[in-house]
Amino acid sequence: MPVEFDFDDRVVLVTGAGGSLGSAVVKAFDDAGAQVCGADVVGPESEDFGLDPDRVCYHQGDFTDEGDVERVVDTVIDEHGRLDALCNVAGTWRGGDPLHETDEDTFDFLFDVNLKTMFLASKHALPHLQEAEGAIVSVSSRSSLEGGEGDGIYRASKAGVRRLTETVAEENRGTVRANAVMPSVIDTPMNREMMPDADHESWVDPADIADTVLALCSEATGVTSGAAVPVYGEA
Numbered sequence: 001m002p003v004e005f006d007f008d009d010r011v012v013l014v015t016g017a018g019g020s021l022g023s024a025v026v027k028a029f030d031d032a033g034a035q036v037c038g039a040d041v042v043g044p045e046s047e048d049f050g051l052d053p054d055r056v057c058y059h060q061g062d063f064t065d066e067g068d069v070e071r072v073v074d075t076v077i078d079e080h081g082r083l084d085a086l087c088n089v090a091g092t093w094r095g096g097d098p099l100h101e102t103d104e105d106t107f108d109f110l111f112d113v114n115l116k117t118m119f120l121a122s123k124h125a126l127p128h129l130q131e132a133e134g135a136i137v138s139v140s141s142r143s144s145l146e147g148g149e150g151d152g153i154y155r156a157s158k159a160g161v162r163r164l165t166e167t168v169a170e171e172n173r174g175t176v177r178a179n180a181v182m183p184s185v186i187d188t189p190m191n192r193e194m195m196p197d198a199d200h201e202s203w204v205d206p207a208d209i210a211d212t213v214l215a216l217c218s219e220a221t222g223v224t225s226g227a228a229v230p231v232y233g234e235a
Contacts, residue, residue, distance in 0.1 A: 003211075003215075003220075004032075005032045005214055005215070005218050005220070006032060006033060007029055007032040007033050007034035007084075007214075007217075007218075008033040008034075009035075010033075010034045010035065010084040010085065011034070011035045011037065011076065011080045011081075011082050011083050011084050011085075012029045012034045012035070012036050012037065012083075012084060012085040012086075012087065012217070013037045013038075013039065013072075013073070013076055013083060013085070013086050013087070013121075013125065014026050014029070014036060014037070014038050014039070014056075014087040014089055015039050015040070015063050015086075015087065015088055015089055015090040015117060015121055016039075016040060016088075016089035016090030016091060016117075017038025017039055017040050017051050017056065017058070017089070018038070018040035018042050018043075018044075018046070018048065018049040018050055018051045019040070019048075019050060019089065019090075020050055020206050021089055021139065021183075021206045021209060021210070022038070022040065022050075022051070022087075022089040022090070023050040023051040023052075023206075024206035024207045024209065024210040025087050025089055025206075025209075025210045025213050025214075026038050026051060026055065026056055027055070027207075027210065028207070028210035028211060028213070028214045029085075029087075029214065029217075030055050030056065032214060034084075034085075035057065035080055036055070036056045036057065037056060037057040037058075037059060037072075037076045037080070038051055038056040038057070038058050038059070039058075039059045039060070039061050039063065039072050039090075040058075040060065040061075040090070041060070041061070041062045041063070041090075042060070043060045044058070057076070057079065057080070059072045059075060059076070063090055063116075063117040063120060063121055064112040064113065064116050064117055064120070066120050066124075069120040069121055069123075069124050070124050073121075073124040073125055073128070077128055082128065082131070082132055083125055083128040083129055083132060083134065084129070084132045084134040084135070084217075085129075085134050085135045085136070085137070085217040086121060086122065086125040086129060086134070086135075086136045086137075087136075087137050087138075087213055087217070088117065088118040088121055088122065088136065088137070088138035088139060088161075089139050090113065090114075090117040090118075090121075091113060091114045091117070091139055091158075092110070092113050092114065093151070093154050094106050094109065094110055094151070094153070094154060095150045095151030095153075095154055096150050096151070097150060098149065098150065099152050099153075102152075102153060106153060107153050110153050110154055110157045111153075111156075111157050111160070114154070114157035114158055114160075114161065115157045115160040115161060115164070118138050118161055118164060119164060122136055122138075122164070122168055122178075126168070126172070126176060129172075129176045130172065130175050130176055133175055133176065134176055134177075134217075135176065135177045135178070135179070135216065135217040136165075136168060136176065136177070136178040136179070137178075137179050137180065137181065137213045137216045137217055138161050138164075138165050138178075138179075138180045138181075139161070139180065139181055139183065140158045140159070140161040140162045140165070140180040140181065140182045140228055141154075141155070141158035141161075141182055141183060141184075142182045142183065142184040142230065142232055143155045143158065143184075144156075144158035144159040144161070144162055144182065145159075145182070161180055162180050162182075162228045165178050165179060165180040165226065165228065166178075166226045169225040169226030170226065173225070177216075177221070177222070177224065177225040178225055178226065179216045179221075179224060179225060179226070179227045179228070179229060180227070180228045180229065181209060181212055181213060181216070181228075181229050181231045182228050182229065182230050182231060182232075183204055183209055183231050183232070184204060184231075184232040184233065185204070204231055204232065204233030205233070208231065208233065209231045212229060212231050216229065
């Protein structure tokens with residue numbers, strides 16, 4: 001049975017809005033009536049930008065840079081007067097080498113993009129979310145639950161997302177709900193290109209993950225905070 005959510009008069013900020021998952025989250029909130037503000041390090045002129053900028057209030061910014069994060073959040077508040085939800089979707093994957101062959105730049109890059117963006121966005125959004133008694137949903141990963149070969153730094157950065165989510169939930173109990181989603185392999189053009197021989201039918205559709213993000217920001221999950229929700233599909 002289809003489920004509909006009403007986000008009229010709600011303001012939502014989505015990081016990583018130009019990617020496959022981010023643009024799906026933007027569409028889900030837009031379809032539900034929210035005023036959606038998207039942010040990404042790349043702009044509409046990039047061939048990797050998958051978002052229709054006409055659907056959202058778009059802000060280009062590097063969310064590994066605190067000054068950029070503060071600027072974007074302040075602009076959202078100046079333009080809309082409030083913030084009801086933050087969706088930390090910005091993230092990426094790197095891997096293929098064992099730990100002893102992984103360079104420091106890869107470590108810094110993955111922790112910056114996957115964890116620092118979530119930390120900075122949450123830090124600057126929280127005062128406004130506390131006023132609105134809003135919600136944060138961040139993207140972790142199924143692989144964060146255990147170690148593995150070749151992508152240990154990625155797994156560690158996504159485990160950090162879960163731990164910071166639990167911290168935000170604990171520090172804001174009764175005021176701001178914070179949860180994470182844990183995808184397995186998301187069905188994106190990039191993943192299909194990287195793994196052409198995989199069973200793509202078992203991968204999870206970004207739109208299905210977006211529906212879960214929507215639910216976690218809604219009153220339907222009003223007693224859920226500090227959770228890491230599996231969104232594995234059949235993978």
